[in-house]
Amino acid sequence: MKQFLIWEDFATYRGEAFSTHRHSHFFIQIGLPDSGFVEIRTLDGEWKSYNVVCIPSGISHEMRSGEGNLTLLYLDPLTTGYQLFHERSLTSNQSAFEVGDLFTETLKHQIREILKTSNKDVRKQILELININFDKQTNRKLDPRIQKSIKDVELDRFSLSHLAKEASLSVERFRHLFRQETGVPFSAYKLWLKTKKAVDYLANHSQLSNAAYEGGFADQSHFTRIFRRSFGVGPSDFTKKKEPFQAIFFSK
Secondary structure, three states, X not given: OEEEEEOOOEEEEEEEOOOOOOEOOOOEEEEEEOOOOEEEEOOOOOEEEEOOEEEOOOOOEXXXXXXXXXXXXXXXXXXXXXXXXXXXXXXXXXXXEEOOOOOOHHHHHHHHHHHOOOOOHHHHHHHXXXXXXXXXXXXXXXXXXXXXXXXXXXXXXXXXXXXXXXXXXOHHHHHHHHHHHHOOOHHHHHHHHHHHHHHHHHOOOOOHHHXXXXXXXXXXXXXXXXXXXXXXXXXXXHXXXXXOEEEEEOOO
């Protein structure tokens, strides 16, 4: 069984290793194979092996399936993953970096055991493990104006002009501050909010055209392109369930 557990700011995958097309997404991704390696293609086309791999937010990557099972953790770079591995950075032409020195076999086993429960407590328990084991935070905090803009804002009001006005800033200054504080372009974050809203709809419905409408996309084709660019697979793969697959969505 391939299983996704999905929250607003965190998600997990547990199941057989799989391959993807090149894509990039908003979340920080951590890949933990049960054994062997995770293979990620570098930006110049070379395959590189990792014991445990971290792919930063917004970085284009392609994953090649190996044997056995795999755990993936997805963390929101503005909240649950803020400043995670802040002391590490990508080297030239790389799409990921190694974190196998931090994820011991004991820690990987603990995560697998937590995921067996498949319930709402998974998020809390795994994030507690990460906070205990890693120096996740620096003393630096998000600018309060940016914090306010991303907290409980409805998608239809999430516009540059509205949020800049709320923060008493010009549009250009707000756009610059948003990227400076989060490391993510405002346009990329808004596109992620639209995609997430459409994906939330797909949790209980299979109509792609309606999902595109819910997310505010121009049409189904536009949504399909963005979905594939974000996840490396098409939305029809997500809904048709041609193989044993389960996605469980949890509210805040």
